[in-house]
Amino acid sequence: MAWKNDQVNEKETARILELARACVKVPGDFVEMGCYRGDTSLILAEMLQRDARLREKVRCSVDVRRSTSPSATPSSSPSIYAEASQELGGKDAKKLWIYDSFEGLPEKKEVDKSVMGVLFRSGELAATKREVKERFLRANLPVPRIKKAWFSDLTPEDMPEKIAFAFLDGDFYESIRDSLRLVTPRMSDEGILVVHDYTNPALPGVKRAVDEWNNREKYSFEVILL
Numbered sequence: 001m002a003w004k005n006d007q008v009n010e011k012e013t014a015r016i017l018e019l020a021r022a023c024v025k026v027p028g029d030f031v032e033m034g035c036y037r038g039d040t041s042l043i044l045a046e047m048l049q050r051d052a053r054l055r056e057k058v059r060c061s062v063d064v065r066r067s068t069s070p071s072a073t074p075s076s077s078p079s080i081y082a083e084a085s086q087e088l089g090g091k092d093a094k095k096l097w098i099y100d101s102f103e104g105l106p107e108k109k110e111v112d113k114s115v116m117g118v119l120f121r122s123g124e125l126a127a128t129k130r131e132v133k134e135r136f137l138r139a140n141l142p143v144p145r146i147k148k149a150w151f152s153d154l155t156p157e158d159m160p161e162k163i164a165f166a167f168l169d170g171d172f173y174e175s176i177r178d179s180l181r182l183v184t185p186r187m188s189d190e191g192i193l194v195v196h197d198y199t200n201p202a203l204p205g206v207k208r209a210v211d212e213w214n215n216r217e218k219y220s221f222e223v224i225l226l
């Protein structure tokens with residue numbers, strides 16, 4: 001299904017999806033920091049659902065092979081399912097974790113100010129958790145873990161143990177800085193972290209937060225700046 005997204009353009013959406021797809025075999029879950037109405041979350045969830053269905057299909061076909069070929073028992077052929085599921089990225093379906101204040105953007109700091117960004121004001125881009133949840137239910141997609149909080153109030157306990165793919169879209173300096181603080185320690189080595197608006201002149205705080213972080217941290221995972 002093609003989801004309408006007024007926050008991330010079509011080209012960026014295609015790139016995000018491509019990068020997320022590349023992470024289905026990477027250990028860990030998917031995360032979006034700043035989900036707003038859930039447009040990108042729905043796209044990620046749909047992709048994960050497709051992957052989970054494929055995984056289930058492989059599992060069923062392996063089970064059928066086992067039941068029709070008595071010699072293919074787990075003890076004589078223990079690797080059929082393991083190989084198939086490993087090929088698909090492990091046994092467990094990935095979960096999607098999404099975070100937002102659901103009160104819109106926070107206060108803008110000096111570093112966030114720009115002539116082009118005057119429309120990005122505190123309280124803009126407010127959605128409700130309920131609205132996001134209902135969109136998932138209507139789309140017949142698994143409802144993600146939806147956490148309502150300011151990023152500055154989140155702790156490592158609020159995050160998945162391991163992250164395969166993360167999309168940071170908090171627009172402002174502190175929002176991106178806090179997202180990096182929460183997400184980077186949990187990233188899988190082969191994972192991908194995408195930061196939106198790095199090159200957007202209307203949101204200079206994003207670049208500032210990433211550049212500061214880059215100077216301090218050495219990553220083993222890939223960082224993509226959109």
Ligand SMILES: C[S@@+](CC[C@H](N)C(=O)[O-])C[C@H]1O[C@@H](n2cnc3c(N)ncnc32)[C@H](O)[C@@H]1O
Nearest residue numbers: 007034035036039040101104150151169170175
């Ligand atoms: C540009 S929108 C996100 C768009 C969404 N990623 C999409 O693709 O549709 C930014 C969102 O980040 C949230 N946000 C920004 N800073 C935040 C913070 N410090 N804590 C919690 N939420 C924040 C806002 O409430 C807003 O919903």
